[in-house]
Amino acid sequence: MDRGLCRLVGSKLCVYTDTSFSDGRGISLFTTPELAEHALALPPFQNPDALKGINKASGTWYTQEIPGKGMGMLAKRDLQSKDRITAHTPALLAYLESDLSTTEREKFFKLAVSQLPEETREMYLGLATVYGLPQVKYQDVVKANTFQLDIDGHNHLAVFPETSRMNHACAPNAQYYLDPTLLTHFVHVTRPVKEGEEITISYTSPLDPTHIRQQRLSQGFHFTCTCTRCIDHERTDTVLQHIQAMQNSLNDWSPSSTGSPDVAEELLDAYRQEGLEGFMDIPYGFAALAYNAANDEGMAAEYAERAEELILLKDGAWAPNLRIWQELLRDPRGHWSYGRRMG
Numbered sequence: 001m002d003r004g005l006c007r008l009v010g011s012k013l014c015v016y017t018d019t020s021f022s023d024g025r026g027i028s029l030f031t032t033p034e035l036a037e038h039a040l041a042l043p044p045f046q047n048p049d050a051l052k053g054i055n056k057a058s059g060t061w062y063t064q065e066i067p068g069k070g071m072g073m074l075a076k077r078d079l080q081s082k083d084r085i086t087a088h089t090p091a092l093l094a095y096l097e098s099d100l101s102t103t104e105r106e107k108f109f110k111l112a113v114s115q116l117p118e119e120t121r122e123m124y125l126g127l128a129t130v131y132g133l134p135q136v137k138y139q140d141v142v143k144a145n146t147f148q149l150d151i152d153g154h155n156h157l158a159v160f161p162e163t164s165r166m167n168h169a170c171a172p173n174a175q176y177y178l179d180p181t182l183l184t185h186f187v188h189v190t191r192p193v194k195e196g197e198e199i200t201i202s203y204t205s206p207l208d209p210t211h212i213r214q215q216r217l218s219q220g221f222h223f224t225c226t227c228t229r230c231i232d233h234e235r236t237d238t239v240l241q242h243i244q245a246m247q248n249s250l251n252d253w254s255p256s257s258t259g260s261p262d263v264a265e266e267l268l269d270a271y272r273q274e275g276l277e278g279f280m281d282i283p284y285g286f287a288a289l290a291y292n293a294a295n296d297e298g299m300a301a302e303y304a305e306r307a308e309e310l311i312l313l314k315d316g317a318w319a320p321n322l323r324i325w326q327e328l329l330r331d332p333r334g335h336w337s338y339g340r341r342m343g
């Protein structure tokens, strides 16, 4: 970290740039001195091997103009579920504040980006914007491409230039998570993808009703989604209501509950038919419990394993809900759900 590049912002926030970070990719942080110190103590700054395999070309994708969507990311070859697509650190990490004026914030974002190595800076400046106004270009890139990354319990806006080329779909074929210890954004495919097919993630919950998804995409990213789930919104919303009803029934542990392995299998089918493979930790979990409640510990373990696998792709290895399925897998018969619906 080149302390010579530190500039004080008021009394609270600083711009820090490390041009040698990750073999010269570089990284800029706009944050408090304390949080910058915390980030500096993380493995990517301390151990040269921590980012092994990260920020490397995976050979799985290329970018291309997609009609009506700007640039997009496409599969370079056929991909299997769980294949890794990208793993990258951010070019810019900025403390999520609302105290600065737009003009002040722009000045510091510009400083942070201009201090990056040329290749990384050019990638940042080539990214999509929402408003297209040159006077707020640096914030505009953040607006169109931001993810949130936690540093010591504080939300930071993070721009990952390569990953930013992934467009949104309400039935995405990829899922992402952020690793706050490695400061890395990981993306994996969640169903088979054909060579030349677009790789997509969801910018909003695909389980929300269509008008809510549309509202979030339009307010957050200024586009109208034209995927089949949005076009066919009446059918989609009816399926979503049915999904909710099945989940309510599986979640009901009273003696009159209609939850059963059959309902769980129907729920799994509904997720698959909607193209929601990347969100199936929920129905896999319900299926694990429903089978265990029917004394079928074999099927319960199979679904608990699938729930675990998907949580790893969707939330990462530290996700608190991983423990729920690990607990069931350790001892299905000793689990609270075992035999619970056997009367």
Ligand SMILES: C[S@@+](CC[C@H](N)C(=O)[O-])C[C@H]1O[C@@H](n2cnc3c(N)ncnc32)[C@H](O)[C@@H]1O
Binding pocket: 068, 069, 070, 071, 072, 127, 128, 129, 130, 144, 145, 164, 165, 166, 167, 168, 169, 221, 222, 223, 224, 225, 226
């Ligand atoms: C993170 S960028 C994705 C890559 C972008 N298309 C590009 O050219 O770099 C987000 C922007 O892409 C566009 N976009 C993403 N998904 C879209 C979709 N499903 N339909 C239309 N535009 C989309 C919107 O303009 C959005 O603000």
